[in-house]
Amino acid sequence: MAVKPAPSKRRTGPKHAPRTPKSKRGFLRRFWWVFLAVPAAGALLVLGVLVYVYLHLELPSTPPPLQTTFIYDSRGHLLTTLHASVDRTIVPFSQISPHLRDAVIAAEDQNFYSNPGFDPLGILRAAWNDLIAHRVVQGGSTITQQLVKNVYAGHYVEDPKTHQLTYEVPPRTFGQKVREVLLAIKLSRTYSKNEILAQYLNTIYFGHGAYGAQAAAQTYFGVDAKDLTAVQAATLAGAISNPSLFDPINDPVDAKIRRDYVLDRMADLGYLTRARAEALKQAKVKTVGDASAERFPPKLGYYLDYVKRSLIQRFGESRVFGGGLRVTTGLNPAWQHAAEEAVANRLGTPGDPEAALVAIDPSNGEVRAMVGGRDFTKSQVNLALSGAKGYGGSGRQAGSAFKPFTLAAAMEDRISLSSRWNGPGTITIPDPRCYTNGQPWTLSNASDSESGVFTLLQATQHSVNTVYAQLVTQVGPDAVVEVAHRMGIRSPLEAVCSITLGTQSVYPLEMANAYATLAAQGVRHNATPLDRVQDATGATLYENRGRGQRALDANDANLVTYALESVINGGTGYPNAVIGRPAAGKTGTAQNYVDAWFCGYVPQLAACVWVGYPQGEIPLVGVEGYPAVFGGTLPALIWHDFMTAATANMPVKDFPTPSFAGYTGGPQTPPPTPAPSKSPKPTKSPKPSPSPTPTPSPSPSPSPTPTPSPSPSPSPLPSPSPSPSPSPPSTPVAPARGPDRGS
Numbered sequence: 001m002a003v004k005p006a007p008s009k010r011r012t013g014p015k016h017a018p019r020t021p022k023s024k025r026g027f028l029r030r031f032w033w034v035f036l037a038v039p040a041a042g043a044l045l046v047l048g049v050l051v052y053v054y055l056h057l058e059l060p061s062t063p064p065p066l067q068t069t070f071i072y073d074s075r076g077h078l079l080t081t082l083h084a085s086v087d088r089t090i091v092p093f094s095q096i097s098p099h100l101r102d103a104v105i106a107a108e109d110q111n112f113y114s115n116p117g118f119d120p121l122g123i124l125r126a127a128w129n130d131l132i133a134h135r136v137v138q139g140g141s142t143i144t145q146q147l148v149k150n151v152y153a154g155h156y157v158e159d160p161k162t163h164q165l166t167y168e169v170p171p172r173t174f175g176q177k178v179r180e181v182l183l184a185i186k187l188s189r190t191y192s193k194n195e196i197l198a199q200y201l202n203t204i205y206f207g208h209g210a211y212g213a214q215a216a217a218q219t220y221f222g223v224d225a226k227d228l229t230a231v232q233a234a235t236l237a238g239a240i241s242n243p244s245l246f247d248p249i250n251d252p253v254d255a256k257i258r259r260d261y262v263l264d265r266m267a268d269l270g271y272l273t274r275a276r277a278e279a280l281k282q283a284k285v286k287t288v289g290d291a292s293a294e295r296f297p298p299k300l301g302y303y304l305d306y307v308k309r310s311l312i313q314r315f316g317e318s319r320v321f322g323g324g325l326r327v328t329t330g331l332n333p334a335w336q337h338a339a340e341e342a343v344a345n346r347l348g349t350p351g352d353p354e355a356a357l358v359a360i361d362p363s364n365g366e367v368r369a370m371v372g373g374r375d376f377t378k379s380q381v382n383l384a385l386s387g388a389k390g391y392g393g394s395g396r397q398a399g400s401a402f403k404p405f406t407l408a409a410a411m412e413d414r415i416s417l418s419s420r421w422n423g424p425g426t427i428t429i430p431d432p433r434c435y436t437n438g439q440p441w442t443l444s445n446a447s448d449s450e451s452g453v454f455t456l457l458q459a460t461q462h463s464v465n466t467v468y469a470q471l472v473t474q475v476g477p478d479a480v481v482e483v484a485h486r487m488g489i490r491s492p493l494e495a496v497c498s499i500t501l502g503t504q505s506v507y508p509l510e511m512a513n514a515y516a517t518l519a520a521q522g523v524r525h526n527a528t529p530l531d532r533v534q535d536a537t538g539a540t541l542y543e544n545r546g547r548g549q550r551a552l553d554a555n556d557a558n559l560v561t562y563a564l565e566s567v568i569n570g571g572t573g574y575p576n577a578v579i580g581r582p583a584a585g586k587t588g589t590a591q592n593y594v595d596a597w598f599c600g601y602v603p604q605l606a607a608c609v610w611v612g613y614p615q616g617e618i619p620l621v622g623v624e625g626y627p628a629v630f631g632g633t634l635p636a637l638i639w640h641d642f643m644t645a646a647t648a649n650m651p652v653k654d655f656p657t658p659s660f661a662g663y664t665g666g667p668q669t670p671p672p673t674p675a676p677s678k679s680p681k682p683t684k685s686p687k688p689s690p691s692p693t694p695t696p697s698p699s700p701s702p703s704p705t706p707t708p709s710p711s712p713s714p715s716p717l718p719s720p721s722p723s724p725s726p727s728p729p730s731t732p733v734a735p736a737r738g739p740d741r742g743s
Contacts, residue, residue, distance in 0.1 A: 065090065065151075065203060067324025067536050068215060071307055073331040074368075074531060080296060080304050082311075084321040087219065088211040090536060093198035096213050097228035101197060103237035106265035109143040113193050117144040117184035144184040147200045152183055201225075206236055207243030220248055222288040230272065231280045234262040252285040259285065299340045301376025303331060306367070306385065307529045313390075314542065315533070324536030329529050330366025330544075335359060338645035339369040342638045347611070352623060354614055355638060356383040358512040358527075359607040359646065364546035365516065365525030367509070368605070369642075373614075383614060387491060387507040395491055395505030396612060400463040400572075401588025401597040401631065402502030404518065404560055405484040407460060409475040411556035411663070412483070417457040417563055419666035425451040427466040431473045434497035441497055443469055453671045460563040461571035463587065465501060472500035474668055486551040488513035488524050502588055511599050512608035518561055518584070519601040521656065522552030558658035565655065568600065576636035579643050581652045587631025593620045598635035603653040605646060609635040 066086040071079045081087070105112050111119055119142050141149070149170070170180075187196060206216035213225040213236070221232050228236070238258035239246045246258040260281045267277035296304045307329055311320045319325065343355045359369040372382035387395025426444040434441035445451065445465050459467035472480060478495040485493070491506050493499060513527040525548040533542040552560075564584035567573045572587040577600060585600020594617050599608035611634050612620065620629035629635075 066211070066322035069311070069320055069323065069325040069327065071304065071327045071329060073329055073333050074366075075333065076328070077333065079300070079329070079331070082308060082321055083209070084317075085209055086211050086322060087209045087215040088202070088324075089214040089218075090202050090212065090324065091214045091225055093194050095224070095226045096198070096201055097226055097233055099230040099233035100201065100213055100225065100228050100236060102266055102269075102271040103230070103233040103262050104143070104197075104201065104240065106269050106271060107237045107262045108146070108240060110265070110269055112143050112197070115142055115144075117186075117188035118142055118181045142184065143200050144187055144196055145180055147196060147203070148180045148183045148187060150205075151199070151203055152187070204240055205243055206239050207247055208249065220287045230266075230276075231259070231263075231283050234266065234280070235259045235285060238262045248285050248287050249289065252287075256285045296376050298375040298377050299371065300336065301380075302372025302382045302384065303329075303336065303367070303370040303529065305376065305380065305382060306370060306372075309390065310529055311533070314530075325541070326534040326536075326538075327530065328532040330361065330364075330368055330531050331529070332368045332646075335369040335642075335646045339371050339642050342641035342645070343371050345641065346624065346634055346638050349624060353612050353618075353620055353629075354383060355635075356386075356508045356610045357607060357638065357642060358384050358508045359605060359642070360512045360516040360527055362516040362519035362525070362601065362604070362606055364544050365513065365527050365548070366531055366544060367527055367529045369607075369646075370509075370529075379614075381614065383610070384508045386614075387505055388509065389490075391507075393507075394616070395507045396595045396610060396616070397504065397590035398502035398506050398511060398597055399588035399590045399595065399631065400465075400468075400502060401511065401586050401599050401608075402484075402504075402506070403460065403463065403468055403500060403588075404564060404586055405487065405489075405514070406468055406472050406475065406480050406500040407456075407563060408487065408518075408552055408556060408560050409479040409483045410456070410471055410665075411559045412479070412553070413475050413665055414663050415456065415471075415474070415665035416660070416663045417460075417559060418455050418660075420671050421454055421456060421459055421464075421467040421470060421667050422669075422671035423450070423452055423454045423459060423464045423467040425466070427469060429469050429473060429497060431497065433477060433495075434469075434473060436498075441469070443498075443501070457563050457566060461566040463567075463572050468500045469497065470667060470669075472497050483552070484514065486524065487517040488527070488551070502590070508608050508610045511597070511610075512606055515585075515599045515601050515608060516606035517551050518557050518564070519603055519606045520548065520557075521554040522550060522557035523548040524551040525549075554656075555658050558656050559660075559663070561655050562658050564600070572632045573598065573600070573636050574632075576632055577640050579640055579647065581647065582654050583643070584655065585636075585639070587636065589630035593628045593630060594618060596620055596629045596631050596633070596635045598631050598639045600639055600643070602643070602647060602650075603655060604650055605643070607639055607642060607646075609639045609642075611635050611638070 065088060066084075067088045067090055068081045068083040068086075070081055070089075073079055109115075109119070191199075202212040202214075205211050206213075206219070208219050210216040210219040213228075216236050216239075217223050217225045217228055217232070220236065221228070223232075235248050235255060238255065238261065239248065241258075245251065246255045248255040263272065263277040263280050266272045267274045272280070307327065308320070311325070311327065315323070315325070339357045339359065343357060347353065347355055354373055355371065356373070357369065357371040358367060360366070361368055370384050372384040373379055381393065382391055385391040386393030423445070426442065429441040429443075431441075443465055446463070450462075450464065451466075454462070454464055454467055456467070456471070458464075459471075476495075477497050477499050480499050481493045481495045489506060489510050491504070491510060493504055498504075509527055513524070516527075517524040525546065528544060530542060531544050532540065534540050561584045564586055565582065567587065568577045568583050568585050573585055577583070577585055577598060579602075581602060583600055583602050585598060588597035588599070589595070595610065595612045597608070597610050599606075601607070611629060612618075621627060623629050624634060626633050
């Protein structure tokens with residue numbers, strides 16, 4: 001049997017060529033999906049995270065947007081606006097011009113009504129347009145994203161001084177931009193497109209401090225947002241992307257280029273015809289100038305500054321400059337004009353002193369008119385408030401215009417107006433309370449020849465210093481201080497005897513407030529320029545309801561008024577302060593004629609006038625033909641001119657007739673009985689002159705036998721005795737009178 005040879009282990013030929021291991025080829029074939037699945041999983045993870053973040057993302061709560069405060073006069077006419085760096089007035093969507101809506105959409109976000117809050121294609125398109133133009137011509141963000149960035153995504157920082165909240169835009173990081181996109185989507189699902197556009201147009205910055213469509217329309221064109229024309233709207237829309245570059249006021253050339261681009265875009269989108277757009281592009285860029293700064297009128301500025309300070313004191317700076325308040329003041333525009341004219345007509349010569357005038361409604365304390373200087377743009381020192389807290393200055397001496405406070409204290413002590421007082425030309429008061437530099441107080445009347453025996457009424461009528469020096473020691477200087485403060489004087493006062501002569505500093509507003517207390521029969525209404533304040537929604541925050549506080553007994557106040565009527569009808573205020581109707585008032589002149597006053601009132605209005613040099617301590621000599629200015633001259637004439645105009649259409653009212661019963665007090669040291677003489681024939685009450693004419697010399701001196709009662713004739717005064725039946729006061733021995741002034 002044959003044996004077969006064993007097969008050879010050597011293999012040759014193609015059939016036995018080496019092969020690629022199956023394991024290597026199988027991984028690529030079997031696991032190719034890994035290279036797709038990992039990125040997809042990552043994308044799904046990112047998407048899941050974004051969805052999770054979106055579902056748990058809440059729109060941040062935002063404080064009310066800063067808005068401009070508007071100030072109106074008593075008749076509803078706009079006087080001015082107040083705002084800090086942000087000038088904004090929120091208006092409803094319906095009050096924004098359709099031209100502006102279209103222009104902004106054309107310039108900023110043509111797909112606004114169709115996109116979900118962000119637009120990737122729009123971002124790419126904007127980048128390409130900017131690249132071609134070599135400058136920013138179209139924003140990459142949607143309107144919704146811009147709103148998120150400017151309102152919702154940042155945070156608010158409080159100014160430590162004004163307590164005003166300032167919005168800070170968040171940093172432009174990738175993560176922040178993603179957050180803003182999510183917020184934009186959330187915003188689009190929370191509000192309608194019109195609501196989002198309204199928010200955007202009320203908050204976006206247009207330059208020159210103007211935030212929002214209304215402020216921008218007023219700042220650049222002096223119109224409301226609803227009245228913007230197509231060309232004006234295109235100008236504003238063009239400024240949004242770069243307000244400083246496309247500034248219509250400071251750079252009208254670039255503003256026109258940008259405006260024309262917006263007009264072309266409006267034509268491309270069908271908001272305008274091509275022909276209409278081309279016609280509008282021919283117009284120049286016209287604005288009303290920069291209306292964004294706070295600018296008060298030259299004369300009215302003093303009143304408006306007073307309003308601003310009063311608002312800040314009550315509501316704080318942040319609310320005044322950013323709360324969108326609507327403020328109605330007590331200003332009567334006709335009376336304000338009359339006050340300005342009265343001062344300008346009497347003190348119109350270069351180098352003349354200045355004047356302050358304050359008019360107050362006695363029924364509620366509202367300041368109806370105020371003159372605080374010649375020109376607020378040149379000097380912001382309000383002479384009507386100089387000396388008041390927060391206004392600087394040291395106030396001015398009121399002279400004998402301060403005597404009514406001593407007289408009011410005397411009425412509270414039941415001292416009779418017909419009580420007889422010795423009024424020598426010079427007197428020394430030994431009361432220790434009156435010592436000056438360790439010595440008894442010595443003072444004189446305005447004229448060395450002015451001496452005699454006076455009733456208290458006549459001593460008031462002719463402003464006899466030596467009688468009032470005795471009166472203040474009897475009632476006590478502390479009582480005078482207390483009465484003055486009750487009546488409306490807010491300045492600090494020292495309880496010294498010379499207070500009765502007005503030697504301490506006060507300011508015109510508080511003097512007018514105190515005299516208004518007399519006009520209101522002893523009820524004090526604190527002076528205020530505010531009538532009503534509302535917030536931006538129309539809710540009332542403050543309203544002056546005319547609630548006053550009893551400062552004097554009504555009869556005591558009416559007795560003081562009775563005496564002050566005689567000042568105008570036959571005393572130091574005659575004839576310059578006569579206005580043809582019942583009026584009461586008092587003159588005042590400081591030592592050496594450095595300050596001159598006249599304060600007076602009718603039942604419906606009180607006004608106080610001060611004349612002097614702002615620098616102070618400069619004698620008022622050689623002014624407008626007067627060798628020396630005292631209260632009965634220029635101040636009385638200014639008061640006369642103002643009150644004549646202010647009361648022209650005002651019903652004539654008499655002051656209440658006071659009761660004299662129970663007022664029986666008199667001087668501690670009775671005056672000597674005058675020698676018997678033939679009683680002179682009583683003088684008649686002077687006939688009022690509606691328009692007295694000043695003369696170079698002081699007002700005429702009263703007759704040596706001044707009338708014992710004012711005109712119209714009031715009820716006769718009782719005698720100093722406790723007899724129940726009244727009798728006219730005795731006629732004093734009083735010489736012709738010189739200028740009224742305190743010592």
